[in-house]
Amino acid sequence: MKVLITLCLMGMFYLLAPPGAVGQNNAVTISGLITAEDSNDGLPGVNVVYKGTTTGTTTDQDGRYRLSVPNANGTLVFSYIGYATQEVSIGNRTTVNARLVADTKALSEVVVVGYGTQRKKDVTGSITSVTADEIKNQPASNVETLLQGRAAGVQITQSSGAPGGGLNVRIRGGSSINAGNEPLYVIDGIPVYNNDKDPSGTSYGTFTSTNALASLNPDDIESIQVLKDASATAIYGSRGNNGVIIITTKRGKNGRTNVSYNAYYGTQQAVRKLDLMNGTQHAEFLNDWAEASKITKPFADPKAIGAGTDWQDQIFRSAPIQNHQLSVSGGNGNINYFVSGNYFDQQGIVINSGMKRYSLRANLDGKITDKLKFSQSLTYNRTVTNSLPLANAGDGNIRSAAERAWVTSPTIPVFDATGQYVNTWYGALKPESPVAALESTYSQVSGDNLLGNVSLDYQIIEGLTFKTLLGVNLLNRGLDEYYPGATTYLGGLFNGLGVLSSKRVTNILNENTLRFARVINEKHNIEVLGGFTWQREKDLESATQVSNFPNDRLGVNGVGGATGVPVVTANNTEWSLASYLGRINYQFDDKYLLTASFRADGSSRFGSGSKWGYFPSFAVGYRISEEPFLKNVIVINDLKIRAGYGLTGNQEIGSYQSMARLVTNAIYIFDNKLASGSRQSSLENRELRWEKAAQYDIGLDLAILNNRLKFVFDYYQKTTQDLLFTINLPSNSGYSTALYNTGSVENKGIELSLDGTVIDKAFKWDASLNFARNRNKITSLGRNASTTLFVGYPAGVIQGYIYEGVFHNQAEIDAQTVQKGVVPGDARYQDVNGDGVLNATDRVILGNPLPNYIFGFTNNFSYKGFNLRVFTQGSIGGQGNRLAALFNPADVSSNKSIDLVNRWTPSNPNSDIPRAGFTNWLAPSTFTLQDMTYVKIRNIQLGYTIPAKAIPFLSSANVYLSGQNLFTFTKNYSGYDPDGGMNYPTSRTVILGVNIGF
Incomplete structure (x- = not known):
């Protein structure tokens, strides 16, 4: 215990003692200029220490220093972030100058921490540095x-x-x-x-x-x-x-x-x-949807529409x-x-x-x-x-910028015969011309x-x-x-x-x-x-x-x-x-x-x-x-x-x-x-x-x-x-x-x-x-x-829900009792809990x-x-x-993915994509x-x-x-x-x- 107390007291003395307070019987004042190797300009803030003691100082803004040392036969140690540490013998001189050599390794390892800086090698926390060289010439707004x-x-x-x-x-x-x-x-x-x-x-x-x-x-x-x-x-x-x-x-x-x-x-x-349906494909989808809903088909000849309007190209x-x-x-x-x-x-x-x-x-x-x-x-x-607008917000009256590109049906032209913007289309819930709306x-x-x-x-x-x-x-x-x-x-x-x-x-x-x-x-x-x-x-x-x-x-x-x-x-x-x-x-x-x-x-x-x-x-x-x-x-x-x-x-x-x-x-x-x-x-x-x-x-x-x-x-x-x-x-x-x-x-x-x-x-x-x-x-x-x-x-x-494809035919429907009122082409979901009923209790964590x-x-x-x-x-x-x-496939208010072209139809009964107009959508x-x-x-x-x-x-x-x-x-x-x-x-x-x- 006595040894520990003695060491603590000695440490406090060295810590709190003014620089140069230890052993100054033959004190000598040394001064000088510290510069970089490739410049005559002084380096401010360089640490100058009399080797073997706590005596030291730092250079001023001009790179100059003055230091009182115990005697003129010792060594000065110069250290500075980004430069190699240098030791110079005083040799009974009163002026000691030094040129520090840049240490590229040290330069790359100085990091900014909270309320200060540290050498990377002294850091105990987890810090990642990104330098200006890594990010320059990058087109970025933030x-x-x-x-x-x-x-x-x-x-x-x-x-x-x-x-x-x-x-x-x-x-x-x-x-x-x-x-x-x-x-x-x-x-x-x-x-x-x-x-x-x-x-x-x-x-x-x-x-x-x-x-x-x-x-x-x-x-x-x-x-x-x-x-x-x-x-x-x-x-x-x-x-x-x-x-x-x-x-x-x-x-x-x-x-x-x-x-x-x-x-x-x-x-x-x-x-x-996005890979979306073209005009003909979407017209055929809308006709299938109308037929499943038992209403009049909107398009007499879908193929006559051709590619239609690519609204993504328009917007x-x-x-x-x-x-x-x-x-x-x-x-x-x-x-x-x-x-x-x-x-x-x-x-x-x-x-x-x-x-x-x-x-x-x-x-x-x-x-x-x-x-x-x-x-x-x-x-x-x-x-x-x-x-x-970047999201469906409020009461849903606002469409995002990109949403307008895939909501609008490709069966609709940009302009009508009189040169006016077309503002409505089949199935539209909020009709407006995407181009006119965005521009105005x-x-x-x-x-x-x-x-x-x-x-x-x-x-x-x-x-x-x-x-x-x-x-x-x-x-x-x-x-x-x-x-x-x-x-x-x-x-x-x-x-x-x-x-x-x-x-x-x-x-x-x-x-x-x-x-x-x-x-x-x-x-x-x-x-x-x-x-x-x-x-x-x-x-x-x-x-x-x-x-x-x-x-x-x-x-x-x-x-x-x-x-x-x-x-x-x-x-x-x-x-x-x-x-x-x-x-x-x-x-x-x-x-x-x-x-x-x-x-x-x-x-x-x-x-x-x-x-x-x-x-x-x-x-x-x-x-x-x-x-x-x-x-x-x-x-x-x-x-x-x-x-x-x-x-x-x-x-x-x-x-x-x-x-x-x-x-x-x-x-x-x-x-x-x-x-x-x-x-x-x-x-x-x-x-x-x-x-x-x-x-x-x-x-x-x-x-x-x-x-x-x-x-x-x-x-x-x-x-x-x-x-x-x-x-x-x-x-x-x-x-x-x-x-x-x-x-x-x-x-x-x-x-x-x-x-x-x-x-x-x-x-x-x-x-x-x-x-x-x-x-x-x-x-x-x-x-x-x-x-x-x-x-x-x-x-x-x-x-x-776990999707299991579609009911391809009536025989598959008759062989199950979980989903009621379905017809061929409807989606099939897994009865996870096995209670014979498909409801919210069959939901599982999917991803x-x-x-x-x-x-x-x-x-x-x-x-x-x-x-x-x-x-x-x-x-x-x-x-x-x-x-x-x-x-x-139950939605008619927007265009559809090209994948739905391969949906179930009587002529395509082996598809695992539900039919158009399918209503049991989960x-x-x-x-x-x-x-x-x-x-x-x-x-x-x-x-x-x-x-x-x-x-x-x-x-x-x-x-x-x-x-x-x-x-x-x-x-x-x-x-x-x-x-x-x-x-x-x-x-x-x-x-x-x-x-x-x-």
Whole structure:
């Protein structure tokens, strides 16, 4: 015990003693300039340590240092992130300069973590890095697209292929059922959650919100770090439950001014078309349907119609895409700067859709005094999006953009004999000309976004720094929407329908952190971080919906002449979050690693007695490669095992969910007169608290063959408890649902990453592969008596009937007693429970919407000035439903899949596809089930770097040809794209681009 106490006291003395306090009998002051090998500009922030002691300092913004050392016969050690450590003997000199050599290996292994940076080899958590080189020259309107397939365990699916359309991002699976599942984004230190930031459309669900992150310019991104396990994300506490994506934008560096211009132009087309019936085939189907329904056949001669109208060709188009970026960067030691301007224009592949983005960025770093530094990141973005309905919403009066292409019968021409659009057809429930409706509908959302921060760093004493940051995220968005009475079904119902709405979001952030770092005897590296943060957001939204316009000429601008009763709505919400955080990083002998963090979050969204949540984490690492028995093994460069455990939370439920809320549109009758009033719409829940996830992670990092081959493996298990779950209430309570903490979900899986240089000669070949498997299941439903969620299965499983073909003849019908009233050609389903009756109790779980595996595979080939990159991404397993309307033989309101041409008919009695007009249609079933497996050639890019001497006034020049979503391989998938939705097809893009440096 005495020995332990003595060691602790000695450690505290070395830790707290001022630099140079140990042994200064013959102190000498040394000064000098530290530069890079290839530049005369000083390097700021270089660590300078007198070898064998704790005495040290860092260089100033000019790369200069002054250090008092015990004597002039020792050695100085210079270390800097991205450069090889260098030792220089003092040799009785008072001036010691050094030129550091860039260490490309070290540069590639510096990662951004929460509230700081770390060397990759010191990281104990699970973090994946995506650099600017990996994502440059990619035609993308948002950051999520750049990540797709590039980080193990990150699944990104498109809910829409529309410009600015939404994407779903899941890191290690979905952790919640009713609360948010999106990760937290941290953009230059500002936490941003990608939820709906658009104003509302009409009350009929006409508008689908755009991607809130579409306003961020991808060309400004320097790196993306994906924090996946609790050790890495717990520092963000309440919002780390679904992972954290840290986005760092480009900044200026010391040296001459660099001017660069990047541009590309390309064209887009739908990845594929649906295989639908042509005019003759659909006419024959409608005749069969009419005959089965015992009504007059609508077409006397189906063959006379021929191919008819291909509505997909009428609605989809080839659309241009272009991007232009001009940036200026540099620095002189006192101030470094990066300034850029960007213009992005993506026209949609569906007529009358598209998005434009205008961006300005200014990032500055500099020093006020030797101890006081400032940093500023500021970007302004304006987006203008021509939007289209992307889903059947509201009362079903609105069709999605793509739905119009397959709903409309090909038997109908675009124009009638007089040149007018044809607005009706056989079986149409909501007649309108798809082309006229899309061209005349006006739905434009425009938005301004100011995102930025300013911070100050003050060095109190050597190794102790205080940082304060003030950030803002300001959004101002407006929506103008109009459905003409003459050309749209919905507009015709209301003689013109329009809405004017706006939304203002003000988000303010303040962070204050204190960081202490000290190296003791060259073996003990200690970093302690502590801080307090505060964030508040206020949302103001208003909308005015009007109808009964005098005409369609002015569109929504004619609102002043509309005579319909206006519907006015307004919402004012706000939330705030206060947090205390702390973290300790400790490395001993570059071998033993320890990270511990703690965060306490208080959220306004929870009950009065449950606002605070506490989120600790702990992780250790062991670099086995530093052991003597492995140090001399030339083939192994790095071998590290790591393990971590921690808690994270989730608060994404919206505001005021714990309170009893009122609605003010209640109508009552007093004295035989209508009177407006209020009523309570939800129950109070003072105990509503944090949804928490406990996660452990075990990982291995390996680098061999002079770092030519790197391997990363992770196994994890995450259990989310106290789910923020919407449960059904008894009808006699007066309420239908309520939000409670109940139930649990489990995710567990493995992740593999493999990076290597296959050939490293004049011809070079680099390859990168990532692979992940996640298993998600509900482990408890708690108080929720759901009929669509099942313990042991993930949310969203497909439940339905087992399809057994059709009754081919009357003999097969007579041989069974389960299905009554059927005739030859009707569908046959399995009586699963064997009770002799076909009903809802015969439904079984048919499929899992989640894939078994996801992967990404990148190959880079280079020879002299040429470079070829091939990026493949895929998803293996998982099931989905085929679009029911296209495969339902009982439906007459839309076109049909080409598969139904082979339906049962008296002349085709051996078919296993039901006859037209069949009415005993049960879905979902194994008939509508389809495999969602796909492999995509996500990107192929061929580039050429023009020699610098070829064009004297240029410092660099590169031209490239790039193709996006070129090929998709699936197992008979019937939709547009297994990676996207059915509401707006994804696009195949080919672009030609150039990067020029001056």
